Amino acid sequence: MATLLLGATVIAVVANGAEATKGAGPVTWYKAGNLYAHQKEYARAFIQYRKAAEQGYAPAQRKVAIAYIKGQGVLRSNIKSFYWMHKAAHSGDREAEFVLATDYLFGQNVPKNVARGLYWVRKSADQGYARAESDLGLSYYVGHGVPQSYTRAIYWLRKAATQGNSPAEYTLGRAYMTGRGVPKNYTQAIFWTRKAARQGFALAEWNMGIAYQRGQGVPQNSGRAIYWRGLAEEQGCCSNDVTSGTYP
Template structure:
């Protein structure tokens, strides 16, 4: 509420305070939101390491958006050593919960053999799942691929 100013005056500083209180009580959504604020440097010092810490806590509780973000951090080596294997692990957990961005990134990993054996079949499977959810990047990629056939 405070972060978006819904029903109260917008205040990122107050949002951080309440997210932290809830995050410390193992609230997965608050942990995720705190991770986002650290990643973006919103009312806290920007810190990829702190973002990873909170994303991980949330991801381990099964929150798909946190799993995607943690996968992204491993994929890009932000706040953690770069690891395609770890990226695939977290993208897969998120993709299996219908996260379209995770499905798209997982398709990329399979298509290029990053962290998994290269597999056009698996890449297309995940790309289709992402596209079916309205992911425009996945739709465009499928369109490009169909023109090459």
């Protein structure tokens, strides 16, 4: 019943405008913003998001930050975007935590700070955000900003891969193919590589082609090898001298 009442309130806000927002709360304003955004009425969406954001509602703070990044319903402003993304992250929004992490890792809007970036990646990953889990796993896999650890890498990559994150699926498949952090297992390697390839992840497509070419984990099949490598090449990937994109 509460959900139905909330839905009715949101519809009233969109249908009747500002008058209907009297007495409404941040969740209602946020949902109204989503409805306006779906209708591509970005200026009205921004007004609703901003009201919810000012009440400390983290998802709305993230939406306001995104609006400033894209210039949707408001003038672009990297400074204001960072301000609101920072507030959302500190309010515990896992997607905002991840965005803030990338800002620090790549020096976007702030001075580059890998340690700070990984701090926010871990906070986001701890909340189950797949992209953060994947990035943290990759950091451990190659030792970027953290001590290299295949054990920790596989832990985080598996969590991300089970949520369908294609970079994690690809890297987990590569780990099984090479025996890094897990026992070498061609069946598992193909299982995870194929999942990434079916999502259009070019390196995984290429490695499926290599697997069929060599008969690793699948019957040798030149036709399938050409098919998968062709899909990868359509995306500009790869070549035989790109070792990061081929099984050893």
